[in-house]
Amino acid sequence: MKRLLILGGGTAGTIMANKLAPVLNKSEWQITLIDESRLHYYQPGFLFIPFGIYSPDDVTKPSRDFYPSGVEVITTPVDVIEPKDNRVRLTDGRQIGYDYLIIATGCRIHPEEIEGLMDGGWRENIFDFYTIEGAIALANYFKYWEGGRLVVSIAEMPIKCPVAPLEFVFLADWWFTEQGMRNKVEIELVTPLPGAFTKPIASRYLGEFLQRKNIALTTEFAIARVDGAQKKIVSWDNRDVAYDVLVTIPTNMGAEVIVRSGMGDELNFVPTEKHTLRSRDYENVFVIGDATNLPSSKAGSVAHFQSDVLVENLLRAAERRELKESYDGHANCFIESGFGKGVLIDFNYDVEPLPGKFPLPGIGPFSLLEETRMNHWGKMTFRWVYWNLLLKGAEMPIEAQMTMAGKMRQPA
Numbered sequence: 001m002k003r004l005l006i007l008g009g010g011t012a013g014t015i016m017a018n019k020l021a022p023v024l025n026k027s028e029w030q031i032t033l034i035d036e037s038r039l040h041y042y043q044p045g046f047l048f049i050p051f052g053i054y055s056p057d058d059v060t061k062p063s064r065d066f067y068p069s070g071v072e073v074i075t076t077p078v079d080v081i082e083p084k085d086n087r088v089r090l091t092d093g094r095q096i097g098y099d100y101l102i103i104a105t106g107c108r109i110h111p112e113e114i115e116g117l118m119d120g121g122w123r124e125n126i127f128d129f130y131t132i133e134g135a136i137a138l139a140n141y142f143k144y145w146e147g148g149r150l151v152v153s154i155a156e157m158p159i160k161c162p163v164a165p166l167e168f169v170f171l172a173d174w175w176f177t178e179q180g181m182r183n184k185v186e187i188e189l190v191t192p193l194p195g196a197f198t199k200p201i202a203s204r205y206l207g208e209f210l211q212r213k214n215i216a217l218t219t220e221f222a223i224a225r226v227d228g229a230q231k232k233i234v235s236w237d238n239r240d241v242a243y244d245v246l247v248t249i250p251t252n253m254g255a256e257v258i259v260r261s262g263m264g265d266e267l268n269f270v271p272t273e274k275h276t277l278r279s280r281d282y283e284n285v286f287v288i289g290d291a292t293n294l295p296s297s298k299a300g301s302v303a304h305f306q307s308d309v310l311v312e313n314l315l316r317a318a319e320r321r322e323l324k325e326s327y328d329g330h331a332n333c334f335i336e337s338g339f340g341k342g343v344l345i346d347f348n349y350d351v352e353p354l355p356g357k358f359p360l361p362g363i364g365p366f367s368l369l370e371e372t373r374m375n376h377w378g379k380m381t382f383r384w385v386y387w388n389l390l391l392k393g394a395e396m397p398i399e400a401q402m403t404m405a406g407k408m409r410q411p412a
């Protein structure tokens, strides 16, 4: 028997287990999946909790509900990967060997990386919404907040779902309007980027949105520290931004097991071949989702597109055939823009988000780089799609590779 080990049973690991279980011959392969948690979170839903749109129950389900039968599931933290010996050690002392390893251990926020962030005000007037605990604490805070300066600060890139901070400020603009207190709330987005987003055309478009919604934007702000006593954030070039409530997206880093295993870069992301998804260092190790060091977005849609490429390459590797260089960096994100509308972007390593129709060229029903009600419904339906189709590895009507069909070419 050959053993395929999947480390991490979040979005990417669960999709891979569901796609591989039906195609790997059960008399030849044992699939084992290891995760430390028994719960699966629909992380895109964290965005909606502070505004009372989703409850914690809407975004949490038992992980086991999504693992296919025939896959051995171990619920224990992995202490270390020993890639030279083709095995992992668990924190309970067990050792599990493998022939092929898929690393899908994701990434998480590290507020302790920013000086002062946790020294005064953490979860009192400083919050995150990248964890369920942070999102719930912020929901409770917003219920009784009487207004002031709301500052949303991105510490450094890359972060999971780079559009989530923008969605947060758009939703805040809508929510405080609904509460009849928008005139009492100043909203400011502070980013290390030169604009609202990582890619120029979308950045221009979304920057105009911010202006229209009276949301201030401070760019190229590399945060050095938080001064909780003075209620301000300070950059390395000594600029400061005052806040009454600070919503932070702290440094995102790959899982600690990657550091302990000596397999990561300076942010614990695993060096990965850009188009094949094989580890740059080990022939029988593959990497998917947020754990990679790739310049693609860290998003569930990306994990889904990567999974098609990875299934094929894993089968090729097992048959000692050449890998296909077919992952093109494809990412697809609905951006909730408030007041029942949304924007959709679709892009890859080389092509930035462009206007057009999606997924059917000329028809849609979704519009690219345009604010529509249909895009909002796409975003809201995504939760159902995630639990019922995406995680279960079902065929979706969107190709893993990005297509130019339906897109208008527009110069940068």
Ligand SMILES: Cc1cc2nc3c(=O)[nH]c(=O)nc-3n(C[C@H](O)[C@H](O)[C@H](O)COP(=O)(O)OP(=O)(O)OC[C@H]3O[C@@H](n4cnc5c(N)ncnc54)[C@H](O)[C@@H]3O)c2cc1C
Pocket (backbone or CB within 6 Å): 007, 008, 009, 010, 011, 012, 013, 034, 035, 036, 037, 042, 043, 044, 045, 046, 047, 076, 077, 078, 079, 104, 105, 106, 107, 129, 130, 131, 160, 161, 164, 255, 256, 257, 288, 289, 290, 291, 298, 299, 300, 301, 302, 303, 332, 333, 334
């Ligand atoms: C606020 C927010 C909004 C988002 N919005 C969107 C969106 O609109 N669209 C979109 O596509 N994506 C969105 N995302 C991003 C998306 O949720 C992630 O990109 C996706 O979940 C990544 O999947 P993953 O499998 O790589 O990581 P995860 O799903 O995080 O899974 C990693 C797993 O590894 C396990 N693990 C880690 N270390 C160990 C260890 N040592 N031992 C055992 N198990 C371990 C963890 O328990 C976890 O289950 C959003 C994320 C956030 C936080």
